Each structure stands twice: as C-alpha cells, then as structure tokens.
Amino acid sequence: MTRFRHLHWNALLGLALVGWLLATILLGAFWTPYDPIAIDLAHPFTPPSAAHWLGSDQFGRDVLSRAMLGARISFSIALGTVALVIALGTMLGLCAGFLRGWTDRVLMTVCDAVLAFPGILLALALIAVLGSNKSSIVIALSIAYLPSVTRVVRSAALSIRERDYIEASRVAGDTQLYTIMRHVLPNALPAVMVLATSLFGWAVLSESALSFLGVGVPPPAPTWGNMLSDARPYMEEANWLSLVPGFCIMLTLLGVNLLGDALRDYLDPRGRQ
Amino acid sequence: MTRTPLLDIANLCVETASRDGAPGRVLLQDFSLDILPGEFVSVVGESGSGKTMAARAILDLLPPGTRRAGGSIRLSGRELTTLSARQMRQVRGGEVGMVFQEPMVSLNPALTIGRQLEEGLALHRDYNRAERRDRIIEMLRRVRISEPAKRLAAYPHEFSGGMRQRIMLASVMLLKPKLLVADEPTTALDMLSQRDVMEAMTDLARDEGVAVLLITHDLRLVARYTQRMVVVEKGRLVEKGETAQVLRAPSDPYTRKLVDSLPQFQAGKADRGADRPPLLCVENASLCYEGRAGWLFGGAPKPVVHEVSLTVGVGETVALVGASGSGKTTLGRAVLGLKALSGGAIKFDGLDIARMNAADMRKFRRAAQLVFQDPFSSLDPRLKIGEVVGAPLRHEPISAFARRLRVETVLSEVGLPGFADQFAHQISGGQRQRVAIARAIVSWPRLVVADEPVSALDATIQRQVLSLLQKLQDQYGFACLFITHDLAVVGEIADRVAVMSEGCIVEAGETQTVFAAPQHSYTQALLAATPPLFS
Numbered sequence: 001m002t003r004f005r006h007l008h009w010n011a012l013l014g015l016a017l018v019g020w021l022l023a024t025i026l027l028g029a030f031w032t033p034y035d036p037i038a039i040d041l042a043h044p045f046t047p048p049s050a051a052h053w054l055g056s057d058q059f060g061r062d063v064l065s066r067a068m069l070g071a072r073i074s075f076s077i078a079l080g081t082v083a084l085v086i087a088l089g090t091m092l093g094l095c096a097g098f099l100r101g102w103t104d105r106v107l108m109t110v111c112d113a114v115l116a117f118p119g120i121l122l123a124l125a126l127i128a129v130l131g132s133n134k135s136s137i138v139i140a141l142s143i144a145y146l147p148s149v150t151r152v153v154r155s156a157a158l159s160i161r162e163r164d165y166i167e168a169s170r171v172a173g174d175t176q177l178y179t180i181m182r183h184v185l186p187n188a189l190p191a192v193m194v195l196a197t198s199l200f201g202w203a204v205l206s207e208s209a210l211s212f213l214g215v216g217v218p219p220p221a222p223t224w225g226n227m228l229s230d231a232r233p234y235m236e237e238a239n240w241l242s243l244v245p246g247f248c249i250m251l252t253l254l255g256v257n258l259l260g261d262a263l264r265d266y267l268d269p270r271g272r273q
Numbered sequence: 274m275t276r277t278p279l280l281d282i283a284n285l286c287v288e289t290a291s292r293d294g295a296p297g298r299v300l301l302q303d304f305s306l307d308i309l310p311g312e313f314v315s316v317v318g319e320s321g322s323g324k325t326m327a328a329r330a331i332l333d334l335l336p337p338g339t340r341r342a343g344g345s346i347r348l349s350g351r352e353l354t355t356l357s358a359r360q361m362r363q364v365r366g367g368e369v370g371m372v373f374q375e376p377m378v379s380l381n382p383a384l385t386i387g388r389q390l391e392e393g394l395a396l397h398r399d400y401n402r403a404e405r406r407d408r409i410i411e412m413l414r415r416v417r418i419s420e421p422a423k424r425l426a427a428y429p430h431e432f433s434g435g436m437r438q439r440i441m442l443a444s445v446m447l448l449k450p451k452l453l454v455a456d457e458p459t460t461a462l463d464m465l466s467q468r469d470v471m472e473a474m475t476d477l478a479r480d481e482g483v484a485v486l487l488i489t490h491d492l493r494l495v496a497r498y499t500q501r502m503v504v505v506e507k508g509r510l511v512e513k514g515e516t517a518q519v520l521r522a523p524s525d526p527y528t529r530k531l532v533d534s535l536p537q538f539q540a541g542k543a544d545r546g547a548d549r550p551p552l553l554c555v556e557n558a559s560l561c562y563e564g565r566a567g568w569l570f571g572g573a574p575k576p577v578v579h580e581v582s583l584t585v586g587v588g589e590t591v592a593l594v595g596a597s598g599s600g601k602t603t604l605g606r607a608v609l610g611l612k613a614l615s616g617g618a619i620k621f622d623g624l625d626i627a628r629m630n631a632a633d634m635r636k637f638r639r640a641a642q643l644v645f646q647d648p649f650s651s652l653d654p655r656l657k658i659g660e661v662v663g664a665p666l667r668h669e670p671i672s673a674f675a676r677r678l679r680v681e682t683v684l685s686e687v688g689l690p691g692f693a694d695q696f697a698h699q700i701s702g703g704q705r706q707r708v709a710i711a712r713a714i715v716s717w718p719r720l721v722v723a724d725e726p727v728s729a730l731d732a733t734i735q736r737q738v739l740s741l742l743q744k745l746q747d748q749y750g751f752a753c754l755f756i757t758h759d760l761a762v763v764g765e766i767a768d769r770v771a772v773m774s775e776g777c778i779v780e781a782g783e784t785q786t787v788f789a790a791p792q793h794s795y796t797q798a799l800l801a802a803t804p805p806l807f808s
Contacts, residue, residue, distance in 0.1 A: 268655075270698045
C-alpha cells in the first residue's frame with residue numbers, strides 16, 4: 001500500500017514537471033519577456049533582477065527568454081532522436097532476437113562495428129558530413145544510439161521467444177509478424193520504455209556536448225546545451241548563466257524518467273489491481 | 274524404550290512480517306514435530322501449505338518478509354531459536370544439513386565440484402588438504418558418482434540433474450550432520466534419477482545414523498522411505514503418525530483426499546474399441562539439433578530422435594514415456610510441425626505435414642493443438658484469459674460474437690466460467706493449466722499433444738486436471754499424445770504406451786500388456802522406479 005502511494009506521488013511529480021516544460025515551450029512559441037537573440041551590449045551580466053528575472057548573459061541577452069526558446073529546440077531534438085532511435089531499434093532488435101539466424105548475425109555484426117566508435121565521435125563525423133542543423137543532429141545522434149537500443153531489445157526478444165506462449169502462437173497458425181506484434185513487442189515494452197526515458201536524457205546531454213564542441217545548433221539560436229557551453233568562461237562571476245540551463249536539463253530529465261517509470265507500471269497488467 | 278528426540282519442534286508459528294508491527298498472515302500454526310536420532314520423518318503437503326516454512330525455520334532460513342512468531346525448536350536439547358547468528362552458522366551445515374529442490378541452481382556453475390565440496394569441510398572441520406581430498410572422493414563414491422577422483426575437476430554443467438543432486442547430498446553429508454533436511458529433493462527429476470537420489474540419500478543416512486526430515490508432496494516417496502509422517506494443510510498440522518498407518522487409514526479428510534488423488538497404479542484403462550483408423554503416423558522420423566552455432570556456420574548436428582515410428586488412432590490416447598533428455602518432447606513438437614525432421618515423415622490424416630499446401634496447413638493448425646508443461650510460461654502475461662483462449666480461433670471464419678461465445682463455452686467446460694477478463698497472473702497454477710487446455714480444445718482439434726501437462730501441479734490438482742482431460746476427450750473425441758515421465762499417470766489414461774530412451778522407442782504396445790510384462794530392460798527399470806504406495 002505504501003509502495004503504491006509512493007509510485008503515485010512519483011507519477012504526479014513527473015507529470016507536473018513534464019507538464020510545466022510543455023507549457024513553457026508552448027508559451028515560448030508566442031511570447032518571451034525579451035527577444036531571445038536581441039543583443040543589448042549596455043547591460044551584460046545583469047544578475048537576476050526585476051527587469052531580467054533570470055539575469056542576462058555576456059551580450060546582454062535575457063536568460064529567461066533564451067531558456068524558454070532553448071527548451072523548444074532541446075526538447076524537439078531529444079524527442080526526435082528518441083522517437084527515431086526507438087522505432088528503428090525496436091524493429092531491428094525484434095527481428096534480430098526473434099528471427100535469429102542470418103538476420104541476427106548480420107545485424108549484430110553491424111551493431112558491433114558501430115558500437116566500436118565512441119558515440120559522440122561518430123555523431124561528430126556524421127554531422128561533419130550532413131551539415132550542422134537540427135535534423136542532421138537528430139539523425140547523427142540516432143545512428144550513434146541505434147546499436148545499443150537494438151541490442152537491448154534483441155536480448156528482451158531472445159528471452160521472450162523461448163516462452164511457451166510463443167510456441168502456442170505458432171500452433172495456432174499465426175504468422176511470424178503477427179506473433180511479434182501480438183506477443184513479443186508488448187512483452188518487450190517495459191524494457192523499451194525504460195530505455196526511451198534514459199535515452200531522452202542522453203540525447204539532451206549529447207546535444208549539449210555537440211554544442212560545446214561547436215557542431216551543435218548554430219548560434220545565435222539558443223539550446224540548453226549551447227547556453228551551458230557559452231556560460232563556461234563566466235562560471236564564477238555569473239553563475240546563473242550555467243545554473244539556469246543546468247537546472248532546466250536536470251528537472252526535465254527527472255520529470256521524463258518519473259513519467260516513464262509510471263507509464264511502464266501502468267501499462268503492465270500485473271501491476272494493476 | 275524411550276529415547277530423547279534429536280529434534281523437537283513445539284508449537285512453531287510462522288507468519289508474514291509487516292513493517293508496522295501489525296499481526297501478519299499466519300503461514301504455519303502450532304506446528305509440533307519430533308525426530309529421533311536416525312529416524313526418517315516426512316512433512317507432507319501441497320504447495321503453499323507451509324511445509325517448506327517449517328523446514329526453513331529450523332535453520333533460521335525463513336524467506337524475507339516472514340518471521341517466526343512463536344514456539345521452540347530444540348536440537349539435541351539445545352534451543353535454536355535464541356542462538357546468535359554466529360552460533361546458528363555453526364549449526365547449519367555442521368549439525369543440520371539441507372538439500373534443496375533445484376539441483377540446477379544450487380551448485381555454483383563457475384566452480385569445480387571439488388572446490389565446492391571442499392568449501393564446507395574447510396569451514397567446519399580441521400583436516401589438511403590430502404585428508405579433505407580423500408574424504409571427498411570417498412563421499413562421491415558413496416553417492417555413486419563413478420570415477421570420483423577424475424570428476425573433482427569437472428564443472429556442474431557436466432553432470433545431469435540427478436547427479437548434481439547427489440553431489441549436493443555428498444557436500445552436505447561430508448560434514449556428518451545429525452539431521453538432514455531435504456526439501457523436495459527429487460521433485461525436479463525424472464523417475465529413474467529420482468530413485469537414484471533417494472536410494473543414495475537413505476543408504477548414506479542409514480549408514481551414518483543421520484536422521485532425515487523429508488519435505489515432499491509425493492506420497493509414494495513418503496510410503497517408501499519414511500517411518501513417520503505429518504500432514505500440513507494451509508499452515509495447520511492435520512494429521513501425524515506412523516506412515517503405514519496414516520496411509521492405510523487416514524483419519525483426516527484432507528489426508529484421505531491426498532491418498533485418493535494418487536493415480537491408481539497399473540489400474541489400466543478399459544479399451545474403448547480396437548482397430549481405430551490411424552490419425553497420426555510417424556514413420557522413421559529422425560531429428561537433429563543444430564550444434565553450437567559458430568559465427569557463420571552451425572556446428573555439427575546433434576541427433577535427438579532416431580528413426581522413430583509411432584501411430585495414434587482417431588480418438589486414441591497414446592502415452593510417450595521417457596526420462597528427461599530422451600527426446601520425447603522434441604518428438605512431440607515435431608508431430609505438430611514445430612520442428613523440421615532430418616529424416617522420415619510425419620503424416621496427419623494421410624498427408625505429410627512437411628509437404629502440405631497452405632490450405633491444408635491451416636486446417637492442420639486448427640486440428641492439432643498443444644498443452645504445455647509449464648503453466649506459467651505458456652500464457653502471455655499481457656493478454657486476458659479470453660484473448661488467450663480465443664487465439665486459435667483467429668483464423669476461423671466466424672464472427673467476433675460467435676468467437677466470444679465459443680470462448681465462454683469452453684471456459685465453462687474447463688470449469689472456469691466468467692474468467693475471460695482476468696489476467697494470467699491473477700489465477701493459480703491449476704487454473705492456468707485449465708486455461709491452456711481450453712486454448713487447446715477451442716478450435717475442435719482432432720489431436721492434442723499434451724507435454725507433461727500435470728508434472729508441475731500438486732497431486733490433488735493433477736487428479737482434477739487429468740479427469741478434466743479425459744472428460745473433454747470423451748466429449749470431443751480428440752486423440753491425445755500424452756508425453757510424461759510418470760508411469761503411474763500412464764496406467765490411468767493411456768490406451769497404448771510407447772517408451773522412449775535415448776532417442777529411440779524401445780518398447781510399445783497396449784498399456785496393460787506393457788505394464789504386466791515389460792520386455793525391454795529400460796521399461797523394467799522405469800516400472801521398478803515407480804514406487805507403489807503399499808508394498
């Protein structure tokens with residue numbers, strides 16, 4: 001009973017955080033306190049005050065406005081990456097794990113080859129080829145994360161395919177595709193959900209890392225990542241510059257993870273009473 | 274002559290522990306039991322009866338979330354319940370040894386047998402290396418592991434389940450305990466290995482004067498090996514006494530039910546008319562498993578079934594009997610077209626199942642169904658019971674309404690009316706097996722392959738599921754290929770029996786004929802290993 005209430009609170013907190021983020025993004029699309037990219041060289045490094053609630057940066061740009069716009073860009077990159085990589089990775093992982101044989105061997109060899117590169121290095125190389133914009137960042141990050149998702153889903157599928165109900169499905173005359181969609185995918189879903197929420201966090205962080213390395217979303221458009229990297233030289237004299245995007249990332253990840261866990265538990269019939 | 278008991282349990286209570294100190298659910302109530310030195314006593318009950326709790330409480334090994342709520346446990350006059358954790362460790366292994374149910378997981382797969390056997394000796398006894406080695410080899414010899422000196426360097430996976438259980442037994446007996454607690458030591462094993470383990474255990478215990486507390490649900494083991502027994506039902510001790518007396522004249526209704534639910538060995542089923550037209554013909558079928566797969570190519574194929582021939586007539590029940598690893602399950606899967614043959618043919622209704630066209634294959638899929646051994650893995654946890662049962666009807670040309678009606682009818686027929694909206698985790702093992710049976714018969718099959726359908730169930734539930742299967746067979750007239758390792762069950766339900774050993778059918782015939790005069794030495798060994806309740 002206590003555990004259930006505990007879960008319940010977690011879910012509410014997750015919902016609140018994600019809801020708040022979405023509301024901010026929505027609001028940011030119509031209105032921000034200042035123009036997020038308007039430079040005001042007369043007022044650099046204003047600490048948080050009535051005029052600039054979260055202060056201003058080295059060019060006098062309003063941090064709150066930038067964080068609001070940055071939320072949209074960071075969130076859409078992370079969401080795009082997660083959606084793409086989970087869709088592809090789940091498909092490939094289910095095929096490899098369920099069909100075994102040649103499909104599995106070829107897919108896994110390719111995965112291992114891609115995994116041999118450090119993820120960020122691979123993304124860097126891909127962006128160099130694709131050009132530095134939002135959609136190429138999504139594609140690059142997806143390719144970098146695809147092998148690990150494929151592997152996790154494959155291992156879930158491997159254990160599920162040995163269950164008797166898979167054999168029962170064959171006896172009933174179902175096609176392999178139907179068996180995968182009806183039995184393997186739903187039972188692999190908990191693993192996929194956990195993966196998706198943690199990937200969301202990784203995607204936000206990787207985008208920051210790419211911005212930090214100078215190949216992220218090009219300035220002046222703000223993302224949490226490039227705000228963070230721009231703030232690095234002024235860590236001591238203007239700490240709000242790094243604290244604001246830092247907290248944004250942290251709270252977003254917390255919210256997404258809590259919501260993901262709650263969703264997973266809710267979707268599992270064994271947890272419902 | 275009155276001797277002081279070795280173990281004296283008085284008024285033991287076990288309950289679930291709740292964090293806030295509120296009284297928990299009672300798992301074992303007022304349990305009393307005494308064992309004399311060298312005596313063999315059994316605790317009998319079904320799963321969930323609390324018998325394992327009693328055994329674990331002795332060694333203070335209760336599972337998390339449960340606690341001893343009262344009572345005393347005395348070993349040789351010493352109270353165990355007040356001992357410190359450190360003193361308790363001395364008792365465990367040193368004075369009381371325990372053998373668990375699962376031989377597959379109770380040995381560490383990463384250590385050699387020799388290392389694992391040595392561990393306890395090094396901890397509890399002062400011997401030097403050479404002495405330890407001698408004792409280990411001697412003990413392995415006594416539990417009938419051949420060439421023990423050579424096997425010390427072997428790892429657990431190189432042994433069969435029965436051998437592993439005997440090795441576990443050796444490791445426990447090496448320390449010369451006064452009491453051996455055996456918790457369902459043979460439940461996971463087939464008949465022959467079961468007998469090997471029990472014989473090794475009783476011989477050793479008798480030689481060493483060790484008392485044995487046998488926890489089991491199998492009355493046949495109780496009858497054969499123990500002098501006294503107690504029966505527990507739902508945490509209550511319902512009957513205790515001399516084994517022979519209790520089994521012959523049970524005074525408690527629950528004990529009577531347990532005794533009655535035992536398959537009546539060698540009863541033999543009345544023949545329901547000979548000369549049935551053949552439905553299923555297995556002709557010289559051979560099957561191989563792919564060897565360990567390399568990166569590009571599979572390894573050398575490993576033969577599992579070798580040139581087997583078998584016929585099942587329309588409406589007939591044929592039992593396929595054999596030890597684990599004999600290939601009987603593989604053959605059962607091949608009959609349903611789930612495994613490709615490497616030689617020979619399987620014909621259903623005269624058609625080779627490997628060469629059927631798509632339309633015939635669809636018909637065959639509806640006509641041949643499977644009931645699994647493990648009721649926990651055979652139902653998809655994410656589907657409702659109704660969806661599970663209705664799955665084979667997906668390819669039938671009937672309306673959704675007709676399908677639902679059919680599912681509900683079949684669920685009532687297996688005794689689960691109104692369960693369609695439940696999930697698999699909400700029902701018991703016996704009920705799950707009924708669901709599996711409902712799924713098998715929902716598409717009006719002509720052949721049902723039942724792969725050890727009752728091996729994982731308690732005796733009374735076994736009884737119910739078996740009679741349900743027979744009732745449905747009478748009603749639907751399907752033929753049944755019944756795969757099992759339990760000969761007693763065979764005697765009750767099968768018209769004919771085929772005995773499999775190492776991939777070959779070594780004997781086949783009318784059940785009564787085979788049981789009365791087994792020709793093959795393997796069949797004779799199997800029959801001898803099935804202990805009758807009264808000898």
